[in-house]
Amino acid sequence: MAVTSPPKLDARKLRADFPIFKQQIHGKPLAYLDSAVSTHKPRQVLEKLKDFYETSYANVHRGVYTLSERSTAEYEGARQKLAQFVNAPSDREIVFVRGATEGLNLVAYAWGLVNLGPGDVVVVTELEHHSNFVPWQYIAGRTGATLKMIELDDNGELDLSALDSIAREGRVKVVANNLVSNALGTINPIEKLSAWAHEQGAIMVVDAAQAAPHHEIDVQQLDCDFLAFSSHKMCGPTSVGALWGRAELLESMAPFNLGGHMIRSVRLEETTWGDLPYKFEAGTQPIAEAVGFGAAMDYVNEVGLEAIEQYESELVAYTLDRFAELGGITSYGPPPERRAGIVSFNVEGIHPHDVAQVLDSEGVAIRAGHHCCQPLMTRLGVAATNRASYYLYSVPDEIDRLIEGLHKVRKILG
Numbered sequence: 001m002a003v004t005s006p007p008k009l010d011a012r013k014l015r016a017d018f019p020i021f022k023q024q025i026h027g028k029p030l031a032y033l034d035s036a037v038s039t040h041k042p043r044q045v046l047e048k049l050k051d052f053y054e055t056s057y058a059n060v061h062r063g064v065y066t067l068s069e070r071s072t073a074e075y076e077g078a079r080q081k082l083a084q085f086v087n088a089p090s091d092r093e094i095v096f097v098r099g100a101t102e103g104l105n106l107v108a109y110a111w112g113l114v115n116l117g118p119g120d121v122v123v124v125t126e127l128e129h130h131s132n133f134v135p136w137q138y139i140a141g142r143t144g145a146t147l148k149m150i151e152l153d154d155n156g157e158l159d160l161s162a163l164d165s166i167a168r169e170g171r172v173k174v175v176a177n178n179l180v181s182n183a184l185g186t187i188n189p190i191e192k193l194s195a196w197a198h199e200q201g202a203i204m205v206v207d208a209a210q211a212a213p214h215h216e217i218d219v220q221q222l223d224c225d226f227l228a229f230s231s232h233k234m235c236g237p238t239s240v241g242a243l244w245g246r247a248e249l250l251e252s253m254a255p256f257n258l259g260g261h262m263i264r265s266v267r268l269e270e271t272t273w274g275d276l277p278y279k280f281e282a283g284t285q286p287i288a289e290a291v292g293f294g295a296a297m298d299y300v301n302e303v304g305l306e307a308i309e310q311y312e313s314e315l316v317a318y319t320l321d322r323f324a325e326l327g328g329i330t331s332y333g334p335p336p337e338r339r340a341g342i343v344s345f346n347v348e349g350i351h352p353h354d355v356a357q358v359l360d361s362e363g364v365a366i367r368a369g370h371h372c373c374q375p376l377m378t379r380l381g382v383a384a385t386n387r388a389s390y391y392l393y394s395v396p397d398e399i400d401r402l403i404e405g406l407h408k409v410r411k412i413l414g
């Protein structure tokens, strides 16, 4: 067993908190190696949801009655936890959104449509998930701004030597980058990019969908302007996420969605907007989901992000060692110490979808596809990869099962 230094995190113990692992898939215990796409939920979060619906649920900020006040307190309590989680200067800088995708679209539409125009440059990277690429491409197209891309070096890390030439293309107004790549696990140099973006007079938009579950986030240290992440990737419910934005920027922006709750006054002649963050929270919010997100924060905080990050890096190192023994595997991405718990790979001569299908018959769930990163796949010269991704409940036995499964893949398809 190559997982060497004693992990500070006891994944086997944590795993017992997750009811999903009680079942068998095709008669075999579930080996779930697809946590980058979505994580499973511990009973602490599931119980919180049930308890909230059973004892405290009502619409928020609507009623003066006890239940509505109780519900509002839980909902706003979750916002406070999120603010602390990213070290936001103020709770009102946290906007509940449906997920990272909606948060990034909110910035692209509400900030980009108004502030971009011909001669402006929007910078994305070759590593972006489509959620932080396509909205910027679309808004750049609509406003006449130019879209530029920071490319990768052969390690799967951003090649920042191109920044000067990008700056010569026009006025850089937006730099958009993920803190952790969902396809390669690369941890990106956001602080450097923020500094460069601000030198250019640009805003720094961070997609933290893959970072927040695994990596401590401090928006003040990153010195970014917006940062988005999703609950479902960190033990919380689906359909809720958070966008953090600098108060002065959020205040300067028009709303993204319009309707109930986000207004101050409505007249035939004019409608005025509510205060932050409500200006961006039109309509009935994912209330119970937000409360469940708060419970997920508690769970992840209790385990500790440092322990999660260190443990995942050991799992990545172990996987790469086992791949080296197996041979015939091409893996992508930086060394384990510079990436999160994600391993993208291809089995020589076998299509990723076929690999994933045979593994499923062994109860091993991995992802096969372009991972919503088609520009990256183009750069790697492949249509798709397989991806194994880990979280705090992943155990080395699951990686052993992956390797055994890959032997079987070779036997059947090789």
Ligand SMILES: Cc1ncc(COP(=O)(O)O)c(C=O)c1O
Binding pocket: 036, 037, 098, 099, 100, 101, 102, 129, 131, 132, 178, 180, 181, 182, 207, 209, 210, 230, 232, 241
């Ligand atoms: C890096 C990254 N950004 C954004 C997203 C989009 O997140 P969501 O689907 O929760 O909005 C994902 C989801 O896979 C992701 O991995």
